Each structure stands twice: as C-alpha cells, then as structure tokens.
Amino acid sequence: xxxxxxxxxxxxxxxxxxxxxxxxxxxxxxxxxxxxxxxxxxxxxxxxxxxxxxxxxxxxxxxxxxxxxxxxxxxxxxxxxxxxxxxxxxxxxxxxxxxxxxxxxxxxxxxxxxxxxxxxxxxxxxxxxxxxxxxxxxxxxxxxxxxxxxxxxxxxxxxxxxxxxxxxxxxxxxxxxxxxxxxxxxxxxxxxxxxxxxxxxxxxxxxxxxxxxxxxxxxxxxxxxxxxxxxxxxxxxxxxxxxxxxxxxxxxxxxxxxxxxxxxxxxxxxxxxxxxxxxxxxxxxxxxxxxxxxxxxxxxxxxxxxxxxxxxxxxxxxxxxxxxxxxxxxxxxxxxxxxxxxxxxxxxxxxxxxxxxxxxxxxxxxxxxxxxxxxxxxxxxxxxxxxxxxxxxxxxxxxxxxxxxxxxxxxxxxxxxxxxxxxxxxxxxxxxxxxxxxxxxxxxxxxxxxxxxxxxxxxxxxxxxxxxxxxxxxxxxxxxxxxxxxx
Ligand code: BES
Ligand code: ZN
Numbered sequence: 001x002x003x004x005x006x007x008x009x010x011x012x013x014x015x016x017x018x019x020x021x022x023x024x025x026x027x028x029x030x031x032x033x034x035x036x037x038x039x040x041x042x043x044x045x046x047x048x049x050x051x052x053x054x055x056x057x058x059x060x061x062x063x064x065x066x067x068x069x070x071x072x073x074x075x076x077x078x079x080x081x082x083x084x085x086x087x088x089x090x091x092x093x094x095x096x097x098x099x100x101x102x103x104x105x106x107x108x109x110x111x112x113x114x115x116x117x118x119x120x121x122x123x124x125x126x127x128x129x130x131x132x133x134x135x136x137x138x139x140x141x142x143x144x145x146x147x148x149x150x151x152x153x154x155x156x157x158x159x160x161x162x163x164x165x166x167x168x169x170x171x172x173x174x175x176x177x178x179x180x181x182x183x184x185x186x187x188x189x190x191x192x193x194x195x196x197x198x199x200x201x202x203x204x205x206x207x208x209x210x211x212x213x214x215x216x217x218x219x220x221x222x223x224x225x226x227x228x229x230x231x232x233x234x235x236x237x238x239x240x241x242x243x244x245x246x247x248x249x250x251x252x253x254x255x256x257x258x259x260x261x262x263x264x265x266x267x268x269x270x271x272x273x274x275x276x277x278x279x280x281x282x283x284x285x286x287x288x289x290x291x292x293x294x295x296x297x298x299x300x301x302x303x304x305x306x307x308x309x310x311x312x313x314x315x316x317x318x319x320x321x322x323x324x325x326x327x328x329x330x331x332x333x334x335x336x337x338x339x340x341x342x343x344x345x346x347x348x349x350x351x352x353x354x355x356x357x358x359x360x361x362x363x364x365x366x367x368x369x370x371x372x373x374x375x376x377x378x379x380x381x382x383x384x385x386x387x388x389x390x391x392x393x394x395x396x397x398x399x400x401x402x403x404x405x406x407x408x409x410x411x412x413x414x415x416x417x418x419x420x421x422x423x424x425x426x427x428x429x430x431x432x433x434x435x436x437x438x439x440x441x442x443x444x445x446x447x448x449x450x451x452x453x454x455x456x457x458x459x460x461x462x463x464x465x466x467x468x469x470x471x472x473x474x475x476x477x478x479x480x481x482x483x484x485x486x487x
Pocket of ligand 1: 148186209210224393425427428
C-alpha cells in the first residue's frame with residue numbers, strides 16, 4: 001500500500017491523491033461509530049435469531065417458515081424505529097421498511113434491497129453444525145443464509161439503527177425492500193415494483209448480495225450474469241422395461257438425454273447452440289486490468305475447489321470464464337434406479353435441470369428459444385422431448401464512471417481503508433434489471449461475501465470481521481451517496 005498522501009492508481013485508472021480526511025470528505029460520525037462498536041454482541045445475537053428461520057423458498061413445505069421469517073423481520077425493523085409494511089404477494093411476503101420521513105424535507109431517496117429466502121441446505125450430513133442453528137467458529141458465523149443474504153442486508157439495517165438511535169440525521173431517505181423469492185428467480189417482485197413504483201422512486205438501489213475477493217479487496221460489482229433456466233424431459237417407453245428382454249431394440253431415455261446434453265458444448269468448451277453467442281460483448285481494456293488485480297491463481301483455485309484442474313472455454317482465463325463469458329450447466333440429472341444395489345431396467349424417462357448464465361447483451365427468452373430449437377433438432381424421433389422453460393433474468397452492466405458508483409467506491413475506500421476493486425461477477429440477481437427497466441435506476445452492488453463463504457453449499461459462513469466492516473461501510477455510504485446525488 002502506498003503511504004498516506006501518496007498517489008496511487010484506483011479503479012478506471014484514476015489517480016487517488018491524499019487520504020479522504022485530507023480532502024475533507026465526509027467521515028463516519030463518531031457517535032454512530034461508537035454505537036456500532038458498543039452493540040456488536042447484540043447485533044450478532046439478533047442475526048442468529050434471524051438465521052434460525054429455515055426460510056427455504058424452493059421447498060413448498062417451508063411456506064409457513066417464510067411467513068414467520070418475514071414477520072420477524074418486519075417486527076425487528078419496527079422496533080428499530082422504521083415504518084414497516086409486510087406486504088403479501090401471490091408468493092412470499094415482501095418487507096418494506098422506511099426511515100421516518102421529515103415533512104417538507106426533500107432528501108434524496110435510496111432503496112436497499114435484500115432477500116430473506118435461502119437456498120435448500122441439503123445435503124445435511126455435510127454440515128459441521130445444523131444449518132439453522134447458527135454457530136460461531138473463530139471469525140466465521142456458520143448457518144444457511146449467513147452471507148447469502150441475511151448477514152449482508154442485516155449489516156445495512158444495523159448501520160441505520162445506529163443513525164436512528166444516536167439521533168444523527170440521515171442525509172437521505174431510505175426504504176429497505178427485503179423479498180423472499182430471490183433464490184427462485186424473484187417471481188413476484190416485478191409485479192410489486194409495478195404496483196409500488198411511486199413509493200419506490202429513488203436515486204439508486206443499494207444491494208449487498210455479492211462477493212468481495214478478500215477482506216483487502218472491497219468491491220463494487222458492476223456486472224452480473226443473467227440466467228435462463230429450463231428442464232429437459234425425455235420420455236421413452238410408457239413404463240420401466242427389463243433391460244435384458246428389451247435392451248438394444250428400444251431407445252433408452254437416459255442415454256438419449258446424455259447425448260442431448262453432450263450436444264450442448266464442444267471440446268473447446270464453446271456452447272454449440274446456433275446463435276448462442278450473438279450479442280456477447282468483448283471485455284474492455286479496463287476490465288482486463290481489474291481482473292489482473294485479483295488475488296487468484298489457477299493452481300490455488302483448483303486446490304481450493306478440490307478439482308484436479310480448472311477447465312472452461314478455451315481462450316479465456318478462468319476469471320474471465322466465470323464472470324464475463326456465458327455458460328451452460330446441468331444442475332440436476334435424474335433417471336432410472338437410484339437406490340442401493342442394481343436394477344436392470346430401461347428407465348421410462350430422464351430429466352435434466354439446466355441453467356445458462358448470460359452476459360450482456362444476451363436475452364434469456366432468446367436463449368431459451370434457441371436451446372429448445374437446437375435440442376429438438378438433434379433429438380432422435382424415437383423419444384418424446386419436452387423443454388420446460390424456467391425462470392430467467394437478463395445480465396446487468398453498470399457504468400462505473402457514474403457519480404453514484406464513484407461515491408460507493410469512496411465509501412468502500414474509506415471504510416475498508418484500502419483500494420476497492422471493480423468486479424464482474426458470475427452470479428445473478430434477476431431483479432436488478434427490473435429495477436432498471438421499471439424504476440429507471442441503477443443498482444450499486446457492494447458485496448460482503450468472501451469466496452470461501454460457501455454460498456449455496458454446505459457450511460455457509462459469514463465473516464464476522466466483514467459483518468462489522470459492512471456496518472461501517474453502510475454508515476459511511478449514505479453521506480457519500482446523498483452528496484453525490486445532490487450535485
Ligand atoms: N447472492 C446471489 C447472487 C450472487 C452471488 C451474485 C455471488 C454475485 C456473486 C443470489 O442469492 C443468488 O444466488 N442468485 C441466484 C439467482 C437464481 C436462482 C435466479 C443465482 O445466481 O444462482
Ligand atoms: Zn443465493
């Protein structure tokens with residue numbers, strides 16, 4: 001790190017001179033800071049309470065847990081001094097919590113988005129402690145949802161609590177919007193945004209639901225991949241058949257499905273669906289520079305992931321492959337006998353769950369159409385093929401030169417005391433494009449999850465250090481963003 005008062009190269013090659021203190025920029029209020037440090041233990045206990053709800057949106061038997069979790073969050077926000085609405089939808093409720101508005105004041109307004117739903121915790125036997133019984137282990141808090149996403153938006157809530165309880169005036173109005181269907185494609189949030197467009201009119205959306213490469217690399221994520229999900233069903237004989245009596249004369253749906261899946265990608269790792277790459281943008285010079293700053297090497301990454309070697313589309317580094325290139329993944333494959341021992345059958349059917357990750361400017365609908373046409377073309381006439389479209393979300397790209405993005409970078413720099421990075425990430429948050437389309441605003445993605453947080457895997461964790469730093473970042477953010485919005 002260069003010394004104080006030195007000059008160094010920041011995101012987009014801008015020269016950063018002097019420290020923020022010397023430049024007279026807005027600093028964290030000392031009463032707010034004191035409140036945050038004095039209440040750390042309670043914050044952790046409250047987060048644990050929140051994490052005890054098994055709010056798994058993908059599994060219908062958790063419907064009442066979803067409601068209980070939303071109710072708990074709404075009550076918690078109310079206790080904090082926010083004005084709360086727990087809004088029913090055709091799916092899981094959406095919690096809206098607003099900072100009290102002062103009559104006549106015209107402050108800028110920001111929406112903080114988060115999701116209280118979590119991914120299924122299975123396989124349970126791989127957890128070191130039960131997924132919905134949070135455990136502290138050194139710097140880590142282990143529980144499903146700890147970093148994706150309860151811990152991250154909870155840090156924002158606690159920063160606002162610090163303002164409210166110390167009487168420090170917030171320089172902007174805030175609305176927390178916490179939904180319960182992000183992990184299943186934000187099913188009902190689009191409609192909600194349309195209905196509540198006026199209440200949600202704002203300068204930008206702030207989201208902490210992404211990653212940072214290390215505690216020394218706070219990040220503004222300026223691009224997310226989109227997603228197109230589908231299920232492919234191959235049906236053959238109208239019942240399972242004896243594979244000795246009939247095998248060799250009837251097509252096996254499991255084998256056909258494997259052939260179809262093999263038709264999706266070539267030996268160079270390129271997707272073979274005609275037209276798939278149409279609209280895919282090349283990386284810009286500054287993007288390559290930012291990727292080069294990341295603290296990863298291919299061999300270390302392979303060790304970390306427990307694979308023999310990394311593999312992806314030829315001609316791109318593994319960091320480019322996982323963030324700036326589109327992909328196809330089989331997420332689940334089911335057919336035939338899965339129990340103990342063997343059973344000699346030709347299964348009647350086979351199914352695959354697929355998701356394609358998309359990059360600007362691919363469109364989920366078009367990808368689903370193209371993949372369906374391709375599979376229909378290569379499928380033999382001996383089986384029935386059904387392609388069932390699933391959820392979709394467009395890719396997202398923000399211009400990081402904008403004033404609000406730059407203000408976020410200042411907040412990251414000030415709170416983490418190191419140079420932030422601009423990140424393209426491979427994950428998807430389908431609603432960010434709807435925010436843009438329906439509300440006309442950008443999303444500022446300021447993630448607090450480390451690469452080894454095990455999001456969607458067994459033993460998900462949140463770093464307690466980042467939980468604390470996240471609260472500080474959230475406290476510093478509002479003066480920076482409000483000032484930038486008023487310029
Ligand atoms: N928090 C993630 C998204 C994410 C993670 C973005 C890491 C960037 C870096 C979010 O909860 C998530 O998992 N989204 C799903 C969306 C899908 C189910 C539609 C995803 O990306 O698989
Ligand atoms: Zn997730």
